[in-house]
Amino acid sequence: MTAGFIRREPTDHTRLHSQPKVVASLKGVGWLSFFDKLDGFDDAIALEFAQNSEHIQVQDNQTHEFHTNVRGLDIGVNEDLISEVTEIPRGQPWDKDDRALNNRAKTSFFRSYEKSESNRNGVKRESLPDEWGEVAYHIMKYLTCEGRLSIVYAYHLRMLYQIRNLSYQKPQQRISIPHLLLHSLKEMCIRVKKGKLDAVAHHCLIKLIVCHKLQEQLPQISWNQFVQVGVGQDKAPDTENPMTPPTREESAVRIHKAFLAEARG
Numbered sequence: 001m002t003a004g005f006i007r008r009e010p011t012d013h014t015r016l017h018s019q020p021k022v023v024a025s026l027k028g029v030g031w032l033s034f035f036d037k038l039d040g041f042d043d044a045i046a047l048e049f050a051q052n053s054e055h056i057q058v059q060d061n062q063t064h065e066f067h068t069n070v071r072g073l074d075i076g077v078n079e080d081l082i083s084e085v086t087e088i089p090r091g092q093p094w095d096k097d098d099r100a101l102n103n104r105a106k107t108s109f110f111r112s113y114e115k116s117e118s119n120r121n122g123v124k125r126e127s128l129p130d131e132w133g134e135v136a137y138h139i140m141k142y143l144t145c146e147g148r149l150s151i152v153y154a155y156h157l158r159m160l161y162q163i164r165n166l167s168y169q170k171p172q173q174r175i176s177i178p179h180l181l182l183h184s185l186k187e188m189c190i191r192v193k194k195g196k197l198d199a200v201a202h203h204c205l206i207k208l209i210v211c212h213k214l215q216e217q218l219p220q221i222s223w224n225q226f227v228q229v230g231v232g233q234d235k236a237p238d239t240e241n242p243m244t245p246p247t248r249e250e251s252a253v254r255i256h257k258a259f260l261a262e263a264r265g
Helices: 020-029 032-037 043-051 079-086 099-108 132-142 154-164 177-193 203-214 223-229 248-264
Strands: 054-058 063-070 073-077
Touching: 020 032, 020 132, 020 154, 032 132, 043 063, 043 177, 043 203, 054 177, 063 177, 073 079, 073 203, 079 177, 079 203, 099 154, 132 154, 177 203, 203 223
Parallel strands: none
Antiparallel strands: 054 063, 063 073
């Protein structure tokens, strides 16, 4: 996106790896390898992923999933798939809007001697003790794809509490990051389908999901080939053909124009 908040995950991990305490915290909780896997994206693919989504809830086993189609590639997205592509095990499903747990996190994260600055929305990130403000920054950038980074919300504090207190938790008791990402993707897709194009997020995660599904295709094609021609095409795109999938730059311009048109309306 070229307007509004940037909701893509970082693809340059220099800031992350320049801070040993942050690296140790994220490695300890098992999230670091996922962050490091995020190495690229395509704006047009992410937008099509969201616009073509259809949401399904399978009642018999409480599996929440949705389907989408991106350039001829059918994709079913659920917690198991996200766990596989992120290499993060499933844990306890959670509701980020659970008021009781959120209110508890606002106090339980902090030690008795630690002070922070709060407002009605949350805690100022810069006021978090030691390395925790920077850990929160990377959670917002890689996991929740926040547009604003100055305020740490209660559901962020729940994740920070988990990292800070790993020794007291069994792996299966930890927050399920695949569950979090699945619901974040679903919420994003719903907003995009309502016309909120600036809501597109998780671009790099979407690339991971697409590449995983491409490995199941015969014959197999690369990510770059898929971006150019999709699935089932046997020739390179014609740059004069209006049906040719747009390049990243063309897509960014289109999305920007649509965003401005929506803002005016």
